[in-house]
Amino acid sequence: MTSTGIRLHAPAPGWSIDADVVVVGSGVAGLTAALRCEAAGLRTVVVTKARLDDGSTRWAQGGVAAALGEGDTPEQHLDDTLVAGVGLCDENAVRILVTEGPGAVRRLIETGAHFDESEEGDLELTREGGHHRRRIAHAGGDATGAEISRALVEAVRARGLRTIENALVLDLLTDADGRTAGVTLHVMGEGQHDGVGAVHAPAVVLATGGMGQVFAATTNPSVSTGDGVALALRAGAEVSDLEFVQFHPTVLFLGPEAEGQQPLVSEAVRGEGAHLVDADGVRFMVGQHELAELAPRDIVAKGILRRMLEQDAEHMYLDARHFGADMWEHRFPTILAACRAHGIDPVTEPIPIAPAAHYASGGVRTDSHGRTTVPGLYACGEVACTGVHGANRLASNSLLEGLVYAERIVADITAEHAANGLHARVPEPVEHPEKPAHPLQSPEARFAIQRIMSSGAGVLRSAESLAKAAEQLQRLHADARDALDENGKTAEPGVDTWEATNLLCVARVLVTAAQLREETRGCHWREDEPDRDDAAWRRHIVVRLNPDRTLAVHTTDTADFPPTRRPLQEQ
Secondary structure, three states: OOOOOOOEOOOOOOOEEEOOEEEEOOOHHHHHHHHHHHHOOOOEEEEOOOOOOOOOHHHOOOOEEOOOOOOOOHHHHHHHHHHHOOOOOOHHHHHHHHHHHHHHHHHHHHHOOOOOEOOOOOEOEEOOOOOOOOOEEOOOOOOHHHHHHHHHHHHHHHOOOEEEOOEEEEEEEEOOOOOEEEEEEEEOOOOOOOOEEEEEOOEEEEOOOOOHHHOOEEOOOOOOOOHHHHHHHHOOOOEEOOOOEEEEEEEEOOOOOOOEEOOEOOHHHHHOOOEEEOOOOOOOOEOOEOOHHHOOHHHHHHHHHHHHHHHOOOOEEEEOHHHHHHHHHHHOHHHHHHHHHOOOOOOOOOEEEEEEEEEEOOEEEOOOOOEOOOOOEEEOHHHEEOOOOOOOOOOOHHHHHHHHHHHHHHHHHHHHHHHHOOOOOOOOOOOOOOOOOEOOOOOOHHHHHHHHHHHHOOOEEOHHHHHHHHHHHHHHHHHHHHHHHHHOOOOOOOHHHHHHHHHHHHHHHHHHHHHHOOOOEOOEEEOOOOOOOHHHHOOOEEEEEOOOOOEEEEEOOOOOOOOOOOOOOOO
16 A cells, blocks of 8 residues: 555644554444444444534434335345446445345344334335335434434443544554554544544544535535545545535525535425425426436436526425425424424425535445455445445435445454454554644635535536636645645644645545546536536546645546555556
8 A cells, every 4th residue: 555644733642542443433334333343342442523423324314225115126226226326336336235235224223223113013114316116214204313323322332332522533543564553533522732642453444424514505514524535535545436426405495695504304305295396386397307306316406406597596495285284293303393493384385495515425435345445444434435326326325335334344354353363463553753744724714615615516517617616725725735835834733724624635636526527427517518428437536645745536447446456656
């Protein structure tokens, strides 16, 4: 492996603990991995940026997709996933997902998650966009993520797993051979800059979630700042498909100036029969796709945006007044409460909606066992790019992917430990560099990055808008780099500056890939390149960070992922 030697500017670790595995993140992927590792007898430490239940999982409304219903099969689930991914899914990765998925959901239920059931005691399944069958298992009506998070957190606490909450992961530690040796992290409890420590472990599982905060309006919580992807890039790992950011079609519209996390209106609302309409009440998705409002998310988001442009409107509407008060209160209580909190009553009026950044289909490139291109570093959940989602994630496949690939990672880690002897290797990380290798952005840069990305690399992109965004991002990067190179000064280390620096890192990669992909495919929509080009672009864009902080970019030969391997040598 070729290491970049780049680390965030931070104090040297003042404390350390040892483990067999450190899991970074406490969503469905991270806690599933941690529980399985602990059950296998591995000394496991969970590091999470806020509280254990504060990640993206608890915000998931719709549910978990799996072939659990009568007449449904993994093959049908595979077909729907491949269609949604628009030619870029790795079919082997999808086959793993859909065949191992039902068992993974049952094990989640055994862990303590309670899903909604029919009067007969069967799982109550619904439909969402892109699915031809009812295969979405849900909990609490529209509070699936909250229930999954509750069950996993309770299991972690009941089993006494060691956890470090309110801790921002900084960088990967490696040994002299370039293998993973743990992570550095900063505990945020007192808000001081001397909380940096280290967890030494031969295996690190990244389950840090998404990077939605790179845009001004998103459904992601404030902690979703791309920390895992940025860490992996600094460690020399490859990332892939970062241009494919899914914009959820139906996010509660709070005004043109609204920023930060926005309330999601689950796709399950459309799955139960809600209609997308314009201000005149016209169902504009009818005739655009055989599934109308239940088309894959990229198609629905584009349909909404086209209608907004045609009518010079700031938003469209989701009309579910025909549900009645009883159905709203029992099937979608969370959404009902969120709407009413903002002065909208969906029982009596249509809900104003517009697309907002929702999910990163790309991320740290892995193989079918969650292994990245850095030995000992694994990734699962939204931070990873397994090849499952292709150019556009199928609704409710995300929680399932977290479950399935977390279990596969644990199988690989336990096999490695069995081969080497349990607790046999105590990693010796190379020393922390005396001088900072990476300049930090100011806290204000976060908002500048969000405005740049929403304007130039949002739902609609073009060569012109992307070039402008790339120039503005490069200026932020260069200003901080030049200040560091010339006089050794950088922004003061702290959570806000580390997060801003991570956001800039992932933003640069996203824009670089979006500029290169001169076509429209899935959730990547180039208004100047409106057609899909399979001959040139049915392949993946892979990016690494060079030691000089420039980006190395190459494309795969086919739509299938090659095995994780040593990155290409610098040119």
